Amino acid sequence: MKKTIPLLVVILGGFIWLAWVFVPHRLLQDVFYYDFYLPWARAMAPFGMLLGVMSLSMMHYGKIRRKAPKWQYSFFFFAGFIATSLAGFIGGTQKGGLYMWLFENLQMPMSSTMFSLLAFYMASAAYKAFRARSAEATVLLVAAIIVMLAQVPLGVKISRHLPDISQWILDVPNLASKRGIMLGVGLGSVATTLKILLGIERSYLGGE
Amino acid sequence: MEEKLTLFERIQKLDRRWVYIVVALAIIIPLMLPYNSDNVTSPPTENVYQMIDSFAGREDRAILLSFYHDASTMPELYPMQVAIIRHCFERNVKVFFLSFLPTGAPIIDMAINTVKEEYPHIKSGTDYCNFGYIPASLIMATVIGMGDNIANAVPTDAEGRKVENLPIMKGITNYTEMNLVVEFSGSVAGGYWLAYARPKFGTNIAVGVTAVMAADEYPYLQTGQFIGMLAGLKGAAEYEKLVDVFAAYREPGQPLIPYVDASGKKHVPGRPFSEDLLEKSDIQDLIKITTQTEAKFTPADYEKFVSTQALADQAKIRQAKTQSDGKIVIDVSKLKEDDFEAGTWSALNRMTRNTPYKFKVARIGMNAQSVAHIMIIVFILIGNIGYFIQRARTGKK
Amino acid sequence: MTFELFSNLVGAFFTLCIFSFLYKDNPLYQMSEQLLVGISLGYSLVLVYERTFIPFFVQPIFLKQEWILIIPSIIGMFYLLRFSRKLSWLSRYPIAFSMMGVGASVALAMHNSILVQMRQAMVPLESVNLALIFIGTIAVLLYFFFSKAHTGVYGKFVDIGKWFMMVGFGASFGLTVMARISLLIGRIQFLVNDVFLALKHAFFG
Numbered sequence: 001m002k003k004t005i006p007l008l009v010v011i012l013g014g015f016i017w018l019a020w021v022f023v024p025h026r027l028l029q030d031v032f033y034y035d036f037y038l039p040w041a042r043a044m045a046p047f048g049m050l051l052g053v054m055s056l057s058m059m060h061y062g063k064i065r066r067k068a069p070k071w072q073y074s075f076f077f078f079a080g081f082i083a084t085s086l087a088g089f090i091g092g093t094q095k096g097g098l099y100m101w102l103f104e105n106l107q108m109p110m111s112s113t114m115f116s117l118l119a120f121y122m123a124s125a126a127y128k129a130f131r132a133r134s135a136e137a138t139v140l141l142v143a144a145i146i147v148m149l150a151q152v153p154l155g156v157k158i159s160r161h162l163p164d165i166s167q168w169i170l171d172v173p174n175l176a177s178k179r180g181i182m183l184g185v186g187l188g189s190v191a192t193t194l195k196i197l198l199g200i201e202r203s204y205l206g207g208e
Numbered sequence: 209m210e211e212k213l214t215l216f217e218r219i220q221k222l223d224r225r226w227v228y229i230v231v232a233l234a235i236i237i238p239l240m241l242p243y244n245s246d247n248v249t250s251p252p253t254e255n256v257y258q259m260i261d262s263f264a265g266r267e268d269r270a271i272l273l274s275f276y277h278d279a280s281t282m283p284e285l286y287p288m289q290v291a292i293i294r295h296c297f298e299r300n301v302k303v304f305f306l307s308f309l310p311t312g313a314p315i316i317d318m319a320i321n322t323v324k325e326e327y328p329h330i331k332s333g334t335d336y337c338n339f340g341y342i343p344a345s346l347i348m349a350t351v352i353g354m355g356d357n358i359a360n361a362v363p364t365d366a367e368g369r370k371v372e373n374l375p376i377m378k379g380i381t382n383y384t385e386m387n388l389v390v391e392f393s394g395s396v397a398g399g400y401w402l403a404y405a406r407p408k409f410g411t412n413i414a415v416g417v418t419a420v421m422a423a424d425e426y427p428y429l430q431t432g433q434f435i436g437m438l439a440g441l442k443g444a445a446e447y448e449k450l451v452d453v454f455a456a457y458r459e460p461g462q463p464l465i466p467y468v469d470a471s472g473k474k475h476v477p478g479r480p481f482s483e484d485l486l487e488k489s490d491i492q493d494l495i496k497i498t499t500q501t502e503a504k505f506t507p508a509d510y511e512k513f514v515s516t517q518a519l520a521d522q523a524k525i526r527q528a529k530t531q532s533d534g535k536i537v538i539d540v541s542k543l544k545e546d547d548f549e550a551g552t553w554s555a556l557n558r559m560t561r562n563t564p565y566k567f568k569v570a571r572i573g574m575n576a577q578s579v580a581h582i583m584i585i586v587f588i589l590i591g592n593i594g595y596f597i598q599r600a601r602t603g604k605k
Numbered sequence: 606m607t608f609e610l611f612s613n614l615v616g617a618f619f620t621l622c623i624f625s626f627l628y629k630d631n632p633l634y635q636m637s638e639q640l641l642v643g644i645s646l647g648y649s650l651v652l653v654y655e656r657t658f659i660p661f662f663v664q665p666i667f668l669k670q671e672w673i674l675i676i677p678s679i680i681g682m683f684y685l686l687r688f689s690r691k692l693s694w695l696s697r698y699p700i701a702f703s704m705m706g707v708g709a710s711v712a713l714a715m716h717n718s719i720l721v722q723m724r725q726a727m728v729p730l731e732s733v734n735l736a737l738i739f740i741g742t743i744a745v746l747l748y749f750f751f752s753k754a755h756t757g758v759y760g761k762f763v764d765i766g767k768w769f770m771m772v773g774f775g776a777s778f779g780l781t782v783m784a785r786i787s788l789l790i791g792r793i794q795f796l797v798n799d800v801f802l803a804l805k806h807a808f809f810g
Contacts, residue, residue: 017708080643088651143775176741177773186718283791
């Protein structure tokens with residue numbers, strides 16, 4: 001019973017949406033989409049955000065209470081969260097305020113730096129893990145090396161034809177494999193969404 | 209033989225922190241010591257350049273730049289954006305901006321302000337117009353609405369002015385005139401434009417993407433759904449080079465900014481794209497990354513240049529000249545900016561073919577890329593050689 | 606010391622804190638990590654409040670008096686009941702509402718991912734490259750079709766797909782290397798230009 005009503009909502013609503021794609025009737029396009037669905041979806045949206053806030057806050061509060069390992073650092077989470085939220089709600093989100101200053105000078109540098117750590121990990125992986133153990137792996141490495149060399153100005157100095165070879169690799173084998181994969185992924189996602197639409201796939205409703 | 213094997217074994221077991229130090233140095237050193245290099249341009253970039261250049265000086269054509277990313281992908285996408293904006297400002301192409309993400313709007317402002325500093329004649333509302341942040345809920349309405357009438361789809365710009373009253377909208381109604389959309393993105397690129405704008409209205413779409421995504425976008429390039437693509441930092445470096453060689457190039461004596469002559473005909477400075485010119489070796493002088501302070505002229509060009517400057521400055525320029533290799537050289541670092549009129553000083557600096565730092569960021573970055581790529585290839589090779597030697601050794605046992 | 610230089614120094618300090626993780630996991634890194642999570646969450650919360658809560662919840666209900674929107678708001682609040690053991694079944698309702706859109710995505714995904722790609726792939730095989738692309742696309746597609754055993758001649762044909770994919774992944778890897786290093790270059794350009802050189806300029810002229 002607890003699962004049936006949501007399931008019926010998804011199936012019936014899904015078929016109405018399917019009709020929305022094909023039927024240009026005013027009832028579907030204007031009344032259903034603009035007057036019903038959009039305002040309802042937008043009114044529901046902000047509460048999903050609260051879920052994330054509550055989940056993280058509860059996790060860190062629990063850590064502090066239980067004195068779990070590294071519990072002291074959870075204070076920094078709360079400090080950052082409360083400072084930024086208060087700065088935003090009280091000070092406002094315009095360019096010169098504390099909220100944007102915290103974002104531009106703390107969040108942006110730190111998140112960009114997290115991304116850039118990947119470059120180091122990749123160099124370390126290239127050194128320790130990329131082994132030409134089989135013919136296929138060798139082909140992969142050779143293609144990678146050609147494309148890498150052709151991207152940089154030094155590539156032309158090594159061989160005049162390198163940029164053309166690299167462009168051919170990107171235009172022909174790479175394109176064929178990406179298109180094949182795209183088609184496969186498309187077919188898979190159509191199958192999955194069809195299963196959700198017909199009520200066969202119910203895992204999104206959770207347990208119980 | 210034993211020595212070599214144990215050496216490879218030791219290299220195999222090397223602490224990864226030494227690898228990190230090598231990576232860091234491989235990038236820091238080329239960034240602190242710039243050197244000249246050449247980025248070979250590829251067809252996807254050249255196609256974008258040519259299409260934007262075909263709109264040069266035209267009242268009835270414009271391009272739209274869509275910033276669909278946040279600050280984390282800026283190292284690759286920001287130099288591209290600066291290069292394209294510079295191209296448009298140099299060649300008098302009308303350009304519109306918008307962003308469907310709130311994090312994209314500050315980046316638009318940064319990009320415009322960075323380029324505008326060098327082009328005082330560019331005016332907001334006449335040469336460019338920033339539509340600012342458009343909420344996600346209005347994406348479809350905007351993309352489809354601009355096919356009928358841009359001023360109706362986007363009533364006000366980021367500065368609060370009514371779009372239909374702006375001088376830039378003279379001659380521009382919808383996608384027929386604003387015929388190229390360039391979307392910059394670190395994730396899905398060109399999605400909405402491909403799905404709605406292109407099939408219905410035939411808009412041309414180009415994308416500027418991070419290198420990670422570039423390989424996945426090739427199917428769309430081949431089918432013509434994208435007319436061109438700028439792929440990562442390399443695409444940005446290629447575009448910067450094209451702008452330096454063609455759009456920003458001035459013959460000695462040529463006016464720096466667009467003007468309308470006595471018969472009402474508009475003249476746009478710079479020169480059109482040409483494949484043959486790219487093959488010539490003398491364009492290397494135009495794309496130097498190191499700071500250039502010397503303006504070199506042939507005697508005929510020198511006379512042409514001096515005669516087009518303000519009378520008061522002509523004598524000072526003649527005083528400052530020196531001879532070298534049959535060419536007349538003027539060293540700008542030995543002159544003072546206050547001695548000359550603003551127009552003469554800008555013209556002199558243009559003739560040195562020096563590019564301001566902000567317009568060569570991608571090329572300096574590509575130098576560091578070169579060293580980093582070579583280093584990673586060396587790592588892969590050393591790792592594999594060591595692995596095969598070890599395997600042969602255990603095989604023998 | 607201008608305010609801009611001070612702000613850049615703060616950014617540089619936290620950048621170096623995160624980079625310190627490469628040497629060893631240390632308290633500075635742990636602190637920066639938690640600070641980053643907290644600030645990101647606070648940033649998103651205020652942004653959602655300003656751009657979604659106010660214009661789509663407060664304004665329609667209280668200013669424009671569209672009282673019907675109280676119903677979706679209450680359903681939205683059921684998201685939070687996920688944490689209650691007794692009432693967590695109510696949290697399925699808002700999820701179901703947002704999952705309704707799969708109906709449209711069946712048709713749209715069919716069109717955009719499959720039909721358009723197929724149409725673009727069906728071109729006259731005028732050159733060697735186009736023929737190679739055609740063979741490669743089919744081989745890669747069949748490689749993932751496991752209902753038929755990959756044996757004999759069929760198996761050899763499908764093997765070609767594997768080689769195409771290896772080259773494709775190699776090309777992706779080469780481009781990924783460039784992308785990741787670009788991110789690192791961006792950070793180091795910030796440290797070198799906006800911090801190191803600016804400090805040199807400020808103190809030594």
